[in-house]
Amino acid sequence: MALKGTMLDYSLLQNLPTAKDLPDSDDTPVDNELQNYIPNLLKSILAMIWSDRFDWYFGVDMGIYYDPDKSAIVPDGFLSVGVPRIIDENLRLSYVLWEEKRVPILVLEVVSQTRRGEYTAKKELYQNLGIQYYVIYNPQRKRKPRLEVYSLENEQYVLLGNESPIWLEEIGLGIGKEVGTYEQITREWLYWYDENGERFLTPEERSRQAESKAQQAESKAQQAESKAQQAETKAQQAESKAQQAETKAERYARRLRELGIDPDSV
Known part of the structure; x- marks a missing residue:
């Protein structure tokens, strides 16, 4: 497979399996609830601010198949732009690169107490796949930044500034962290921000605001x-x-x- 920016070339491979042929789960449970809560919060906010767009998809705990001979990589969350938001009534079973024909533009990993290669093997794989932004959130960190965002420049990941929020030029949104309340849980969460650094409201906040x-x-x-x-x-x-x-x-x-x-x- 040869890298083509945000596209991968599978033209030389024959009889590629489809999403229906591949397992839709790696049967690996998440290490903690945050690994579901945080990407789902980002997805729910995005569904509101991009409600009039249908050219994006945000996957949560879904397998990304990048090589027909290898198991899927399962990030906690990922965003793809330039793909149909809904493919059919059964929705996606997994994200198969040779079917989608587009690599995710952003991948999110929420680090638990047991690291699973978020700073090493996964980072290298996402870099090699050509994923533009790699977001790592580690709530357990004390001395180093809990939120790190890497951007792909000349096929290498470069750490963007540590100031939250961090602007993602290719997406047109910022991502950052701050204390808030989601599903009656008050703690530090990840949110989307506009170009002025203003945080987009959550569905709960919008509902309360409307009320x-x-x-x-x-x-x-x-x-x-x-x-x-x-x-x-x-x-x-x-x-x-x-x-x-x-x-x-x-x-x-x-x-x-x-x-x-x-x-x-x-």
């Missing part, structure tokens, strides 16, 4: 209704006073007439 706006709108409507009722009450009170004044004037005029006095002459 808050709805409550504010309802409160304003209630206040407006209350003011309208107060205005109506004042109008009714003014009308009542006018009627009382008119009644009093009529009674006064009638009394004057009874006394033989023309009210208009008074």
Whole structure:
């Protein structure tokens, strides 16, 4: 196989297996929940900010087949751009490079207490496959950066700045870490950011924001209704006073007439 930027050349190989022919799981359990939570959070945010796009796919704990004679590599998460978001009603069983014809643009690995080659073998493999961005998140790190993002330059990975968020030019998004709440769990999470460094909201946050706006709108409507009722009450009170004044004037005029006095002459 020869590298062609973000494409791999399988033209010389014959009788390549399809996704249906290949195992859709390596049966290796994740080491901790974060390895599912973090990529799923990124995927759910992306589904909102790219809701009008159908040329991308974000896989979570899915096998990437890059060589018909080798087992799949299973990153915690990966993003491909320029591929159909949905291939059919059964969705993807795995990500087969000779079928997709495009290498993922980003791969994510969440490091557990037991390292599995995230800084060595996996890094080298992703580099050789031509994956543009390699993101490693290690929540256990104390002295070194917990989040590292590598970019492929001249077929070699170069570490991008340690300042979070880190801008990914080829994707048009930034990725970074900060403390937040997701599924009622408050801790440090990975998020997507815009070009100004503003974090994109999670589905939960958007829902709460929409609910808050709805409550504010309802409160304003209630206040407006209350003011309208107060205005109506004042109008009714003014009308009542006018009627009382008119009644009093009529009674006064009638009394004057009874006394033989023309009210208009008074």
